[in-house]
Amino acid sequence: MGNYRLEIENMSKSFPGVKALDKVSLFVRPGTVHALIGENGAGKSTLMKCLFGLYQPDEGSIKINGRDVTIPDTNTALHQGISMIHQELNPIPYRNVVDNIWAGRFETNGIVVDEKAMREKTRKLLSGLDFQVDPLTLAKDLSVSQLQAVEIAKAISYDAGIIIMDEPTSSLTIAETEHLFKLIGNLKNEGRSIIYISHKLEEIFEIADAVTVMRDGKTVGSWDIQDISIDGLIHQMVGRDMKERFPPNENLAKDTVILKAENFTSADPHSFQSISFELFKGEILGIGGLVGAKRTELIEALFGLRKIASGRLEMNGVEIKNRTPCEAIGNGFALLTEERRATGIIPMLSVKDNMLVNAYKKYVKNFVGVIQPKKLTRPVEDMCRSLNVRMAGPEMLIRNLSGGNQQKVLVGRWLLADSNILILDEPTRGVDVGAKYEIYKIMRELVSQGNAIIMISSEMPELLGMSDRIMVMCEGRLTGILDGKTATQVDVMRLATKFSSKKEDSLEKDK
Ligand SMILES: Nc1ncnc2c1ncn2[C@@H]1O[C@H](COP(=O)(O)OP(=O)(O)OP(=O)(O)O)[C@@H](O)[C@H]1O
Ligand SMILES: [Mg+2]
Numbered sequence: 372m373g374n375y376r377l378e379i380e381n382m383s384k385s386f387p388g389v390k391a392l393d394k395v396s397l398f399v400r401p402g403t404v405h406a407l408i409g410e411n412g413a414g415k416s417t418l419m420k421c422l423f424g425l426y427q428p429d430e431g432s433i434k435i436n437g438r439d440v441t442i443p444d445t446n447t448a449l450h451q452g453i454s455m456i457h458q459e460l461n462p463i464p465y466r467n468v469v470d471n472i473w474a475g476r477f478e479t480n481g482i483v484v485d486e487k488a489m490r491e492k493t494r495k496l497l498s499g500l501d502f503q504v505d506p507l508t509l510a511k512d513l514s515v516s517q518l519q520a521v522e523i524a525k526a527i528s529y530d531a532g533i534i535i536m537d538e539p540t541s542s543l544t545i546a547e548t549e550h551l552f553k554l555i556g557n558l559k560n561e562g563r564s565i566i567y568i569s570h571k572l573e574e575i576f577e578i579a580d581a582v583t584v585m586r587d588g589k590t591v592g593s594w595d596i597q598d599i600s601i602d603g604l605i606h607q608m609v610g611r612d613m614k615e616r617f618p619p620n621e622n623l624a625k626d627t628v629i630l631k632a633e634n635f636t637s638a639d640p641h642s643f644q645s646i647s648f649e650l651f652k653g654e655i656l657g658i659g660g661l662v663g664a665k666r667t668e669l670i671e672a673l674f675g676l677r678k679i680a681s682g683r684l685e686m687n688g689v690e691i692k693n694r695t696p697c698e699a700i701g702n703g704f705a706l707l708t709e710e711r712r713a714t715g716i717i718p719m720l721s722v723k724d725n726m727l728v729n730a731y732k733k734y735v736k737n738f739v740g741v742i743q744p745k746k747l748t749r750p751v752e753d754m755c756r757s758l759n760v761r762m763a764g765p766e767m768l769i770r771n772l773s774g775g776n777q778q779k780v781l782v783g784r785w786l787l788a789d790s791n792i793l794i795l796d797e798p799t800r801g802v803d804v805g806a807k808y809e810i811y812k813i814m815r816e817l818v819s820q821g822n823a824i825i826m827i828s829s830e831m832p833e834l835l836g837m838s839d840r841i842m843v844m845c846e847g848r849l850t851g852i853l854d855g856k857t858a859t860q861v862d863v864m865r866l867a868t869k870f871s872s873k874k875e876d877s878l879e880k881d882k
Contacts, residue, residue: 376401376564382431388763391417393588404565406575409585410803411775412761415568416458419535423455424448454531456539458774460518462510469493469506472525496524501550516542516662537568541800544662544829552578570803572601609805617836618812625651629823635682643669643847655824657838659863664844666827670794674706675699705790709797716777718770723751725769726784754783758809775801786813795826831860845869
């Protein structure tokens with residue numbers, strides 16, 4: 372049939388030890404959003420990298436508008452009208468937003484680059500997308516969600532007919548996601564094709580017209596979105612039925628305060644202020660809020676990564692300071708950061724070493740200080756099995772794992788670290804539904820042993836499904852604490868936007 376914008380047929384690609392793609396086919400119509408889903412390591416990003424000219428497939432054909440093409444490099448891809456929002460952000464840290472978006476294709480006014488015009492163009496592009504990012508900020512000073520915004524703006528700026536979005540909303544919050552969806556609707560109406568990869572299945576039903584499921588490097592099938600349900604999709608992805616998306620909460624008595632924060636106030640006057648809360652033994656305390664709510668800053672301060680101006684911390688009734696991460700770890704704290712590439716994985720080390728960096732002490736033989744390699748391998752293997760980490764083996768370099776599998780290793784690291792207060796910032800970002808459930812199960816297990824968890828989550832189902840209580844923040848202030856059993860999305864959103872009139876003012880000023 373001649374009515375496809377893109378036809379990929381029988382595409383295969385192997386890496387040492389893995390067949391990442393095994394005769395995959397994908398057909399995308401013009402003017403549609405085509406979702407591509409599958410478990411971590413299923414081959415989604417690899418397929419898209421082959422289409423975008425980053426990898427060379429071992430076999431297979433690509434047709435665009437009915438014509439055979441070969442795509443040896445990304446320039447050819449762009450030339451063919453394909454652009455890509457990458458799953459792993461890769462900004463040039465010491466360049467500003469303008470440079471990061473337009474690198475290599477600057478407008479000149481005769482001989483020199485017309486910086487003012489470029490700046491104006493960038494500002495227009497970003498504000499058209501409703502992203503609040505200053506074009507002159509260096510990439511290294513941007514937050515993860517701002518970096519994602521820049522990446523989206525860049526992909527849009529190519530004016531491509533096929534736009535690949537590999538987990539574009541992983542760091543965006545609800546409002547930003549809504550903006551992006553509006554934009555996707557416009558792109559679609561202009562006749563463009565969007566290939567949309569996401570682990571947030573609710574999103575797929577909101578915006579996709581068709582969906583293709585991959586499993587173990589193969590295509591399982593393609594459907595028009597109205598012909599399949601969310602449970603049907605999960606079944607196709609994981610190859611079995613999943614009755615529940617969250618493990619049961621046994622609701623054990625939670626009456627012992629393990630951590631108490633009083634008037635916690637950042638040294639940065641634009642950050643969080645006067646935050647007071649209690650964390651109970653056996654509890655999962657969720658923190659909800661929009662970007663800019665300063666949730667990450669708050670937990671980083673709890674962990675000794677940021678200075679506070681005032682406030683007091685008590686653990687089991689005794690004052691503690693947590694002036695440095697080292698001190699915090701000594702007090703039994705652990706922190707899983709939200710940006711796995713910048714502050715999480717150690718790319719040149721193996722999966723095993725990445726998982727054990729915080730737990731080596733536990734496995735050192737007493738008195739002599741000798742590490743016993745055998746004892747190290749077992750816990751890593753067990754953890755990888757229970758989290759279903761897809762890899763050739765624990766000695767594999769972590770940077771060669773798929774994005775979601777890297778995240779699982781990081782979660783495993785903290786689960787092995789033996790801490791009492793586990794702080795998780797977006798723990799299941801980019802993790803597939805099956806593995807999410809495994810992570811949730813381990814979280815429940817840890818709190819039932821008398822530990823406590825503080826979890827930042829921007830995924831509403833996760834926040835509502837996992838938290839015993841939900842603490843909501845807006846613009847650096849605590850706006851309310853909800854009971855997880857009864858709270859609804861509307862309750863959380865109301866508290867998360869409590870001061871939003873002020874936000875609109877500042878939006879006006881930016882224009
Ligand atoms: N450069 C590489 N070297 C070795 N193996 C690789 C490389 N890139 C990908 N792989 C392997 O190919 C397989 C598919 O990975 P891919 O990144 O395509 O998965 P994915 O479906 O995008 O998963 P996720 O949802 O976690 O992003 C994985 O087993 C991965 O470890
Ligand atoms: Mg991927």
